[in-house]
Amino acid sequence: MSRWKSIVNAMSFGVLVIDPDAHIQDINHEGESILGTSRKRILNTSILSFFANQQLLLEQIRQCFATGRSINLDELSQLRTSASKPTPVEVILSYHDEMSAVMVLRDMSKRINIAKNNALLFDYHYVERILSEVAHEINNPLSAILGSARLIQESKDTSVIPLASIISEEALRLEGMLANIRDFARPPRIEYGQVNIHRLLKHLVNRQQPLLVQREIEVREHYDPSLPEIAADEEKLYQVLLNIFKNAVEASSLRSSISITTGVSLGDVPGIGYTTWLIVRIADHGTGVAPDHKEKLFMPFFTTKPQGTGLGLPISMKIVSAHGGKIDVESTVGIGTVVSVFLPLKRRQASAHQEVNYDRGQ
Template sequence: MYRERLVWFILARVVVVSLFLFSTIVLRARGTGTLGEQALDGITAILVATYGFSILLLLILKLAKGYQLPLTYAQIIWDILFVTGLILYTGGISSPFSFLYLLAIISASVLLARREAFYTASLCSIVYGGIIDLQYYGQLVSIGLGPLVAQRYGTNYIFYTIFINIVAFFLTALLTGYLAERARESETELEKRAIDYEELERLNSSIVSNLTSGLLTVTAEGRIRVFNHYAETFTGITQEDAYDRDLYDIFPGFRLYEGNLSNVKRGVFELLAKNGRKLIVGFNSVPLTGKEGESAGTLINFQNLTQIKRMEENLKRADRLAVIGELSARMAHEIRNPLAAISGSAQLIAQGDGIPEADRELFAIVLREADRLNGLITDFLAYARPSQPEKGPVNLTDLVGEIVSLVTPDRRFEQVRIINRVEPDFTLPIDPDQFRQVFWNLFVNAAEAMSEGGTITVDAERIDEIRSDGEPRSAYRITVADDGSGMNQETISRIFEPFYTSKASGTGLGLATVYRIIEAHGGRITVESAEGTGTIFIIFIPVQRNY
């Protein structure tokens, strides 16, 4: 700022000098007038020297830094010398150019400070008074200023002239110094405020960009304006692409609150992501107002609640299953003891002599059903008290192939075709015995859902992605899909609960056991299904650093 001001003052001097030069040229063209040829030559020399000095200052300012203050002093001194030369060549006491000293004083006030302005006024007073005195006493005859002109005016006029000019010099220094200081203070305050505004803007941008939730603003017409980094990551749409787009184009779920969005403090809606997953989005909204208090739009803060909702459901399910499991395990132990006594007694009786054949058949039924109940209790205890998985690197293709070989002789798989799309070298850290049980239960469940036959497809891949919260995630994704009858939403919500089954002969422990095994591996299992469209079970197993 100071450097620019100095440049402008140099350019202003060039303009003033150009006017004097033009005047000198006009005088030469029309004759010397009241000035002699020697005076015009001297004025011309001063003007040319001033041009050269100004150009030199501009070059130094352009090529070097840190010399502004010395150059300012040099400029003020040169201005005083320039005015002094004009006065000497234009009659001394009779010269009309003594007022130009005021320009040097103003320059000192604006470029430096009030103190320097008074110094400049003092120097101008000394120089101007010295010129008049020297002329009066005949000391400037050598440059064409004789004493007769000054003596003709008289001492009273000379003292009056010197006094008036000195008063003018110091009044100019006082006023311009005061105004310049006020201007500098105002400029400093303005710069401070401008800096504060810039800092606030940077702080605001930093906060908005680094929020761990989505932030967007929409106009009263529903057009998007602010769209922060979280929103970009969450939607895959940049601020530039989102700007001025309709809110409902990017978030169709907001249509549930259309026309009343600014009055809704909290809300939840579903969003279909690009990968086909359904996300649950929660939001808060507050109205935005303009300068006059009018409605200017809505500020919306939103967050992906899918994981939170899933965790809530898992916790509820885990609590429910824990209570059921503990109670059922105790009951199973209590049932197993009398069941063993009944089974043993029936065997002893059936082995006795004199038992009618019809009674032997009844005893056989009792023993068979007792064995079935014992197997059911064994399965349930395995579910209620699962063992910790012994993880190791397992080739998933070979594991699925083993299960396919085991289920092929089963009558339920006579019209079922199993397609194994897992890559031959796909390996992941799992407990092979527990995952054999997982695939067995999933295959049996799929086959029973396809009474007229169909296809079961197994696929697996490793996914590396950036979650909606910006964190990287790596997991093994295993899918088991069938084209069976599918399930309704009520069945999907309860499918992993123990003893819940939609089949007449099912125990309701197969998928519950699958859930517990996946959970013990630190993973999760989800279901995508609808009536008449088949079912897809999706298993996610987290990637471990050692594999």
């Protein structure tokens, strides 16, 4: 009996024994994990209390006992646990005898996240191909425009020089936009080295001091001194953190504050599966992001800024994803936004550390 108990406890899905009244008679370790509580606390309590669709589940349990047949619920059920969001689960009921049935619970949140990421990746690949072609087609006439503007500026007719300056400035702005498009359209090449994340962040804050002083924004740094160096591309990681930090500054009002926090997280991030993470959190007390906008933050060309390209966060996400990491955004309108960058601490050995130009390409 103990051998079978060990086997059931080793399973990667929840296994519960329930009676005809839907009371829990036994549960394995994964079942405890999915429900977010211990076996001792839930024995002889109703499984229905964990589900949003209680009536539907009760009907299925009664049907299972009445017919003696297994039942696979057609739709995913929503578990209500201590987690902030309901957990989607697959539910299978299997009749055992007139006093007991086996309920199998499979947490589907990771699979759903992977499916969403794959769908987004497919969209990215399509957009990348289009953007690559667009950038190529625009580049030639843009070069001609810049060349013509320089010739006009060298002209003896001083009345046309201001017009040439306008043409040149706008063409250079378009050239910068094309550079962003090219960055997004091609996979990032990651050159690993040993990165001291705190040195990187301090350098970033120091370089932004003129803007911070101008807007009277205080930066509060809370760094975990125990963090080791991380295997990453220092220059590209700086690009990511600079983009997030600038967004925080732009969202902040005058005489406000931004906090930068580092730490370690132990556990799993859906769809990726590393167990030990270095986290950088950049929090502002700005306007916040509307819920309908939050879902679009990493979509190419979505922006709420008058002069924005909508490529900063998508490029940042690509860079972090190439490191095996993830970016999360939590935001409340009128309160502020917290952007968390997760980077794996456990990964392959990196090449020897080399000094890089932090501001290259900025």
